Amino acid sequence: MHLLRYITIASISMLLLPACNEPDAEAPAPQAKRFSPVVPGNLATAVPYPEHNPFTEEGVTLGRMLFYDPVLSANNELSCASCHQQDKAFSDGEALTSIGVSGKQLKRHAPALINLAWMKGLFWDGGAKDIESLAFGPLTHPDEMGQNLKELVLELQSQEKYRKQFRLAFGTDTITSARVAQALAQFQRTLISANSRYDKYVRGESGGHLAEQELQGMALFKQHCASCHATDFFTDNSYHNNGLDSTYSEDFEALAFGRGRISRQQQDIGKYKTPTLRNIQLTAPYMHDGRFATLEEVLDHYRTGVTWSVSLAPELQQNGNLGIPITQEEKKKIILFLNTLTDEDFVQNKALSNPY
Amino acid sequence: MKKTTIFKFILLLLAFPFLAACSDDDDEVPEAGTVQVNIQHIVGSEPLQLNDATYTSPAGDTYTVSDLKYYISNVKLIGSNGQTVYIEPESYHLISQDGKLAFELLDVPANTYNQIELSIGVDEAHNHSTDQEGDLDPSNEMVWDWDTGYKFVSLMGSYTGDTKSGFLVFHIGGDANFKTITLDLPQPIDLRKQTNPELMLQADVNEMFQGPNLIDFDVMNSGGHGAGPSMMAENYSNGFLKITEVKQ
Numbered sequence: 001m002h003l004l005r006y007i008t009i010a011s012i013s014m015l016l017l018p019a020c021n022e023p024d025a026e027a028p029a030p031q032a033k034r035f036s037p038v039v040p041g042n043l044a045t046a047v048p049y050p051e052h053n054p055f056t057e058e059g060v061t062l063g064r065m066l067f068y069d070p071v072l073s074a075n076n077e078l079s080c081a082s083c084h085q086q087d088k089a090f091s092d093g094e095a096l097t098s099i100g101v102s103g104k105q106l107k108r109h110a111p112a113l114i115n116l117a118w119m120k121g122l123f124w125d126g127g128a129k130d131i132e133s134l135a136f137g138p139l140t141h142p143d144e145m146g147q148n149l150k151e152l153v154l155e156l157q158s159q160e161k162y163r164k165q166f167r168l169a170f171g172t173d174t175i176t177s178a179r180v181a182q183a184l185a186q187f188q189r190t191l192i193s194a195n196s197r198y199d200k201y202v203r204g205e206s207g208g209h210l211a212e213q214e215l216q217g218m219a220l221f222k223q224h225c226a227s228c229h230a231t232d233f234f235t236d237n238s239y240h241n242n243g244l245d246s247t248y249s250e251d252f253e254a255l256a257f258g259r260g261r262i263s264r265q266q267q268d269i270g271k272y273k274t275p276t277l278r279n280i281q282l283t284a285p286y287m288h289d290g291r292f293a294t295l296e297e298v299l300d301h302y303r304t305g306v307t308w309s310v311s312l313a314p315e316l317q318q319n320g321n322l323g324i325p326i327t328q329e330e331k332k333k334i335i336l337f338l339n340t341l342t343d344e345d346f347v348q349n350k351a352l353s354n355p356y
Numbered sequence: 357m358k359k360t361t362i363f364k365f366i367l368l369l370l371a372f373p374f375l376a377a378c379s380d381d382d383d384e385v386p387e388a389g390t391v392q393v394n395i396q397h398i399v400g401s402e403p404l405q406l407n408d409a410t411y412t413s414p415a416g417d418t419y420t421v422s423d424l425k426y427y428i429s430n431v432k433l434i435g436s437n438g439q440t441v442y443i444e445p446e447s448y449h450l451i452s453q454d455g456k457l458a459f460e461l462l463d464v465p466a467n468t469y470n471q472i473e474l475s476i477g478v479d480e481a482h483n484h485s486t487d488q489e490g491d492l493d494p495s496n497e498m499v500w501d502w503d504t505g506y507k508f509v510s511l512m513g514s515y516t517g518d519t520k521s522g523f524l525v526f527h528i529g530g531d532a533n534f535k536t537i538t539l540d541l542p543q544p545i546d547l548r549k550q551t552n553p554e555l556m557l558q559a560d561v562n563e564m565f566q567g568p569n570l571i572d573f574d575v576m577n578s579g580g581h582g583a584g585p586s587m588m589a590e591n592y593s594n595g596f597l598k599i600t601e602v603k604q
Contacts, residue, residue, distance in 0.1 A: 050485070129504035132487035136494045137501035149495035177495050178487040185487075262503055 032056035032169055040194040042202045042232050047117045047189055050130060053182045055189070058168040061355075063187025065165060066180060068354045071155055072139060074101045074146035080138070080184070081354065083110040087347050089279035090114065090191060095290025101146035107255055109290035112283040114276050114346075117189040120237050124272045124288040127262045131185035136177070149177040156180070193278050193346035194232065201340070202232070210340060217337025224302075224324045225334070227315050228274045234341065239271040240313040243306030243322065244287060258288070260311075270311045281342045295338060299331045389547040391433070391461040392554040393472075397424060397453050399561045406453055414566035417573040419515040419524060421561060424453040425498060426509040426592075427478050427491070430536070433464060434471040436544065441467050448478065450491040450498060451559075466547040470540065472555065472599065476592055477508030477534035500580070505529050507580075509592065511564060517574035525578040526564075528585040528592075535593035543602050556601040563596040564588055 035055055037047045049055055066072060067080045083097060084090040090113035098105045108124055116122070116131055128134035138144040139152070156162040156175045163173040170179050198218075200208030210218065221229075230236040239259040248269050249256045260269030272288045286292040292301060306316050306323040316323060326334070346352070397404035399411040399421075410418050428449045433442040442464045449459045477483075482492065483506055486499040498507045511526040545553045565571040569587035579585040 053487070123502065127503040128501070129484050133485045133499075133501070133504040136486060136499065140501060149493075153495070176489050177493055178489050181487040181494075 031171065032058040037190045037192060039192055040199060040203070042199055043115070043192070043194040044118065047192065049117065049186075049189060050132070053132060053185060055186055056169060058165065059170070059183050059186040060190055062162075062165045062169045063183035063185065064352075064355055065161075066184050067187050068356055071159075072145055072147060072152065074148070074151075077101075078145055083138075083144075084113050086349075086353055087282070088112070089193070089282045089343075089347055091283040093284065095285045095293075100141070100143040102143045104143045106143055107252060108288050109285065111275065112279065113188060113191050114193045114278050115233055116191060118233060118237070119235075119273075121262075121273065125259050125262050126239060126273050131188050132178075132181045135181040135184045152180065153177055191346075191352060193343040195345040196278065196341045196343040198337075198340040199232070199343070211336075213333050214336045214340050217333035217335070218340075220326065220330050220334050221337050224326060228313070229277050234277040235274040237274070239268060239273055240315075241270040241309065241311040242272075242302075243308070243312050243316050244291070244301070245270065246307045246309045248309075267311055270309055277338060278341050279343055279346065281339045282347065295335045296331070299326070299334060302326075303331065386466050386547070386551060388463045388465055389551045389553075391464050391469075391545065391547075392458060392552065393431075393461065393557055394458045394554055395428075395451055395557045395559060396457070397559050397561060404453055404561060411562070413515075413571070413573065414562055415570050415572040417515050417517045419513055419573065421453075421511065421513040421524075423510055423512040424561065425455070425507075426451055426476060426511075427498070427506065428459075428474050428476065429478055429482075430473075430475045431461060432473040433461070433469040434473060434538070436468050436470050440473070441465055441469065446490070448482070448491045450496055456491075464547055468544050468546045468548075470544045471538050472541065473536065473538045474597075475534060475536040476589075476596075477529070478506040479534060480531045482506075483529075483531060483534070500527075500529065505531075508533055509564075509588075511561070515573040515577060517572070517577075519574050522577060524573065526585070526588060527580045528588055529580065530585070533586055533589035535589055537593050537597065539597060539599050541599050541602055545602055550604050554603040555599055556603065557597060558600045559597050560595070563594075564591050567591055567595045 033056055035057055037055060039045070039047050047055070070076050070079045072079055078099065078101065082099060083092040085092060092110045095109055096105050096107065097110060100106065111124065120126065122128035122131060122134040123137070128137060136149070139147045140149060153175050162175065166175050166179060167173040169183060197208060197210065200206070201210045202208070228236050228238070228240055245256070248254075248260075254261050257269045259271040259273070260266065280295065284293060284295070286295070286298045292298045302316070302324040303326055304323060306312070308317065308322060402409070402411070404421060404424065406424070407420060407422055410420055412418055428451055429447050431444040431447045432440050435441040442461065444461050450456060478492065482488065484504060486492075486494045486501075486504060486506070488494075492506070498510060499505070500507065507527045507529045509526065509528040511524065513524045515521060515524050541555065547553070565588075569591055571588060571591070579588070
């Protein structure tokens with residue numbers, strides 16, 4: 001009996017020990033519910049995420065609220081979804097949009113947001129090293145959302161719904177620009193598309209029928225296109241010069257250098273990231289500057305429009321010929337195949353839609 | 357019964373030091389102290405004044421400074437035996453002529469220190485993502501969004517050179533330009549005797565433009581990454597900062 005009391009005293013004394021030290025500065029661990037987004041087996045086994053920003057249900061919900069909220073822009077008129085629209089697989093249908101707060105036309109085409117969790121570098125040149133850091137680009141660029149981050153944090157802090165959701169997601173209602181970016185990144189990593197007719201065909205599921213011409217298109221695609229548009233991500237996550245231009249302006253801090261502006265390597269000038277071809281039917285116009293309105297124009301470029309420069313991809317200059325040797329007939333079959341990459345579940349998924 | 361008594365005794369013995377550790381004893385030598393680091397910016401021999409004052413660069417150009425900001429990070433104190441004794445946790449300080457010009461090193465173990473080690477810039481582990489807080493918060497406008505990373509140094513102003521004039525825009529970053537330096541204290545600090553010593557750290561803007569690389573504004577007046585800024589990074593790791601005084 002008494003023994004128990006002594007053990008208790010001894011235990012309590014030991015528990016008192018931390019009280020002598022400085023209080024721990026760490027925020028309380030979030031009670032938020034960890035989860036792993038569902039990912040179809042032909043794409044990957046799990047969705048990658050940075051160690052400091054794991055998926056939580058509350059964090060993804062918060063990210064979705066922010067993604068669709070115009071409060072994120074300086075004039076409170078633009079949200080992320082203004083240029084990344086779900087029905088267009090999170091692209092905008094414009095070559096170079098002018099809807100930013102300054103009204104000035106952008107110099108690059110808004111990319112579709114598809115399977116970003118697996119991308120090594122973001123933006124057309126891969127300059128953003130992760131989705132969290134990327135967010136501050138469009139948020140603060142004067143020709144995009146033009147937001148002052150300190151003001152944004154104050155605006156969010158003034159709204160009860162955000163104080164509540166930040167507390168649920170991060171264990172504190174002290175909002176910071178870092179947590180805004182982390183929530184946005186969690187949501188954007190759930191923009192997973194791998195449920196097209198092609199995917200069902202690959203997985204042998206019902207609804208996975210490909211017609212004869214589409215199958216022929218797939219074979220042609222694998223022969224001529226899949227070296228860069230590789231794997232079921234339909235991108236090699238790398239940078240190539242696909243022969244759009246032969247000179248590269250140094251104007252605008254050498255923006256036209258593409259990857260070369262980031263790597264500061266001569267051999268990368270004129271290279272851009274291989275975009276995924278998933279939902280390509282929905283994401284016109286095409287290329288980093290949206291110069292091609294249709295897939296026909298894109299494939300005509302590869303057939304007959306490729307121009308030479310030092311960094312031109314070796315795949316596009318084989319046997320002394322520029323471009324890809326395909327006939328008009330083959331071009332049509334390739335486009336038929338590309339159209340099987342449209343994922344209706346993705347563009348209609350309620351979990352990814354505007355919550356307001 | 358006897359066994360139980362012995363066991364009780366052992367338990368009390370075990371518990372006692374934990375209870376006793378909380379008591380204050382004024383006669384004891386302090387276990388830890390605080391060291392304040394104060395920063396003063398100068399140009400040559402004059403104190404730095406933003407906008408108003410005109411200075412002469414080591415290459416003989418005249419210039420003004422409208423903005424001076426830089427990161428001091430990974431601060432350590434080194435004891436008399438050359439061993440690092442104190443490592444500041446979460447050590448990132450955005451120093452700014454019109455902002456933070458002092459910081460405190462807390463819970464420094466009571467020892468004697470002869471040197472301070474610090475870095476200019478943000479280490480690679482923290483330089484590849486910008487969703488960070490405190491002095492690394494991207495709202496401090498020391499980040500590149502189009503090419504993820506921190507501006508280690510932001511030095512802006514205007515110049516009149518031998519052949520031309522214009523703006524100075526030096527935003528220096530990139531992992532290669534992260535520089536770690538060790539500075540000798542003019543006299544050692546002993547935290548067993550001094551509870552709150554202050555280190556006076558002086559930064560001379562002109563040292564950004566010389567030693568080893570003389571920067572001529574007619575040739576170089578801007579830069580972010582790459583070879584030009586690396587010349588300035590070599591300069592700021594060499595003579596830009598020094599400890600001029602230890603105040604008790």
